[in-house]
Amino acid sequence: MDGFEVQRKISNDVVILNLKGYLDAHTAPQLEKALQTCIDQKEYKIIINFENLSYISSAGLGVFMGFIEEIRQHGGDLKFSNMNPKIFRVFDLLGFPNLFEIFDDERDALNKFNSK
Amino acid sequence: MDGFEVQRKISNDVVILNLKGYLDAHTAPQLEKALQTCIDQKEYKIIINFENLSYISSAGLGVFMGFIEEIRQHGGDLKFSNMNPKIFRVFDLLGFPNLFEIFDDERDALNKFNSK
Amino acid sequence: MAAKSNKFHLKIPSQTDNLEIIRDFVAKIARKVGFNEDDINKIELAVDEACTNVIKHAYDNNSKNPIDITIQIDYQKLTILVTDKGKGFDPTKLKTPDLQEYLAEMRVGGLGIYLMKNLMDEVEINSKPGKGNQVRMVKYLDKGDAPPPQAANSS
Amino acid sequence: MAAKSNKFHLKIPSQTDNLEIIRDFVAKIARKVGFNEDDINKIELAVDEACTNVIKHAYDNNSKNPIDITIQIDYQKLTILVTDKGKGFDPTKLKTPDLQEYLAEMRVGGLGIYLMKNLMDEVEINSKPGKGNQVRMVKYLDKGDAPPPQAANSS
Ligand SMILES: Nc1ncnc2c1ncn2[C@@H]1O[C@H](COP(=O)(O)OP(=O)(O)O)[C@@H](O)[C@H]1O
Numbered sequence: 001m002d003g004f005e006v007q008r009k010i011s012n013d014v015v016i017l018n019l020k021g022y023l024d025a026h027t028a029p030q031l032e033k034a035l036q037t038c039i040d041q042k043e044y045k046i047i048i049n050f051e052n053l054s055y056i057s058s059a060g061l062g063v064f065m066g067f068i069e070e071i072r073q074h075g076g077d078l079k080f081s082n083m084n085p086k087i088f089r090v091f092d093l094l095g096f097p098n099l100f101e102i103f104d105d106e107r108d109a110l111n112k113f114n115s116k
Numbered sequence: 117m118d119g120f121e122v123q124r125k126i127s128n129d130v131v132i133l134n135l136k137g138y139l140d141a142h143t144a145p146q147l148e149k150a151l152q153t154c155i156d157q158k159e160y161k162i163i164i165n166f167e168n169l170s171y172i173s174s175a176g177l178g179v180f181m182g183f184i185e186e187i188r189q190h191g192g193d194l195k196f197s198n199m200n201p202k203i204f205r206v207f208d209l210l211g212f213p214n215l216f217e218i219f220d221d222e223r224d225a226l227n228k229f230n231s232k
Numbered sequence: 233m234a235a236k237s238n239k240f241h242l243k244i245p246s247q248t249d250n251l252e253i254i255r256d257f258v259a260k261i262a263r264k265v266g267f268n269e270d271d272i273n274k275i276e277l278a279v280d281e282a283c284t285n286v287i288k289h290a291y292d293n294n295s296k297n298p299i300d301i302t303i304q305i306d307y308q309k310l311t312i313l314v315t316d317k318g319k320g321f322d323p324t325k326l327k328t329p330d331l332q333e334y335l336a337e338m339r340v341g342g343l344g345i346y347l348m349k350n351l352m353d354e355v356e357i358n359s360k361p362g363k364g365n366q367v368r369m370v371k372y373l374d375k376g377d378a379p380p381p382q383a384a385n386s387s
Numbered sequence: 388m389a390a391k392s393n394k395f396h397l398k399i400p401s402q403t404d405n406l407e408i409i410r411d412f413v414a415k416i417a418r419k420v421g422f423n424e425d426d427i428n429k430i431e432l433a434v435d436e437a438c439t440n441v442i443k444h445a446y447d448n449n450s451k452n453p454i455d456i457t458i459q460i461d462y463q464k465l466t467i468l469v470t471d472k473g474k475g476f477d478p479t480k481l482k483t484p485d486l487q488e489y490l491a492e493m494r495v496g497g498l499g500i501y502l503m504k505n506l507m508d509e510v511e512i513n514s515k516p517g518k519g520n521q522v523r524m525v526k527y528l529d530k531g532d533a534p535p536p537q538a539a540n541s542s
């Protein structure tokens with residue numbers, strides 16, 4: 001209905017959030033809620049899969065900024081995967097690749113978590 | 117580019133015009149031109165296939181009204197086929213089914229021409 | 233979904249190549265308000281017809297004068313105003329189109345206002361010759377969901 | 388396609404659920420004018436950021452006050468004005484966002500205007516504290532088609 005959806009999947013101790021549709025100031029609260037749920041359940045290893053996301057604005061990026069410190073303080077991380085070039089450009093323009101690990105594929109992100 | 121296209125096909129002495137996209141006051145002149153070409157070439161047996169037409173306004177219907185007399189005076193006809201319910205409603209609201217023969221399928225319209 | 237009270241206003245050059253933008257804009261608002269696809273199609277077509285008249289009749293084709301479209305949402309009701317400052321006309325002189333007669337006269341047109349009246353729940357035409365025209369159209373949100381009276385009786 | 392001189396004006400309630408309608412509206416006009424998909428994406432995002440700021444900062448979320456969007460097309464140039472009558476601010480106090488510093492301060496935001504400036508060819512912010520704000524953004528039609536200077540050199 002709102003044009004945005006978060007699908008949750010678990011692989012061992014890693015939570016994978018699959019984003020779908022558009023992520024703007026209207027739908028960002030839904031992502032916030034999904035991440036808050038992870039934190040509440042002490043799930044600190046999180047992959048965000050962007051494969052089905054068609055649009056992102058700074059309101060969406062702000063959500064990641066708002067959670068990353070807390071997640072890392074608990075020894076976890078927020079890793080990104082499967083960004084199309086349009087989505088990647090927004091992250092890139094704002095310097096996110098210096099702050100977050102971005103993987104071509106969800107599996108690569110998963111391997112990185114598991115290899116630690 | 118304009119969101120509207122007319123594809124022309126010939127089956128014996130019947131011309132089939134396949135409409136695609138949306139037919140409104142902006143694109144109606146394209147249909148007018150296609151019908152004028154038929155008249156100029158003395159092709160008076162014409163089927164309009166609406167299968168790929170997604171939208172029609174009265175500007176589109178007006179085009180058929182503008183040609184039907186001349187076509188019939190030359191012993192020809194304009195027959196319609198493959199309308200989806202949304203397109204059919206517009207024709208129906210304006211009483212077109214009393215003036216034009218509307219067929220479920222292009223083949224039925226073709227058979228009707230050939231059985232004469 | 234309950235519709236909130238809300239107003240949208242669009243001013244767009246009076247050119248046929250803007251009709252698609254207008255239809256999409258209106259359709260998106262109608263969808264957001266909760267109309268079903270069938271009613272959305274009707275609203276889209278009614279607005280197209282009103283705007284086509286502004287382009288063709290008020291401003292004589294492809295001028296840069298604006299078409300003014302206001303969409304007001306009040307709870308269960310969508311109101312659309314299409315306003316121009318063109319030449320206006322006398323709507324009392326309109327008659328219901330008779331296709332057979334049209335054919336005989338080789339006349340094309342006269343279908344737009346008839347369509348609007350059939351597609352919308354209310355249509356009002358307010359024309360001031362020489363000064364412009366305003367079409368006011370209303371569609372109610374709940375009507376589309378209820379079965380038509382006949383269907384309700386026969387089931 | 389040569390762009391004609393043309394003006395589009397949209398007034399829409401200052402609510403986040405209208406951002407999608409705004410983006411689609413702007414994208415459709417940009418596409419019609421002849422921008423490539425890449426530039427259309429940039430224009431869409433820049434307008435979204437400007438409108439999000441109106442909703443969040445000028446009018447403190449989900450008010451019924453209107454966002455005013457004007458799109459002017461002059462030959463090779465698309466100019467977008469996003470205007471509000473909200474509280475305004477002092478744009479000289481803005482600094483370029485530093486993500487590392489943000490993290491340290493647990494601050495979220497400050498990215499919108501930076502993005503606009505990177506996505507558009509010109510961005511001007513005209514703010515009158517207490518009276519409102521206007522963002523003026525320009526994108527040139529031909530720039531997107533030419534390769535960037537580095538690419539031209541290295542090939
Ligand atoms: N906005 C308008 N300004 C001036 N005249 C108009 C306007 N809208 C409609 N009319 C007049 O009303 C007539 C009927 O309009 P309509 O039913 O839409 O049919 P059509 O546009 O096909 O003629 C038009 O021919 C025109 O003379």
Ligand SMILES: Nc1ncnc2c1ncn2[C@@H]1O[C@H](COP(=O)(O)OP(=O)(O)O)[C@@H](O)[C@H]1O
Nearest residue numbers: 440441444445475476496497498499500501520
């Ligand atoms: N239309 C506006 N009205 C009032 N203040 C604004 C407006 N646009 C921007 N601002 C101010 O400028 C600041 C920076 O905006 P921006 O770079 O978009 O980041 P963010 O919105 O994430 O804070 C905002 O925090 C706000 O204080």
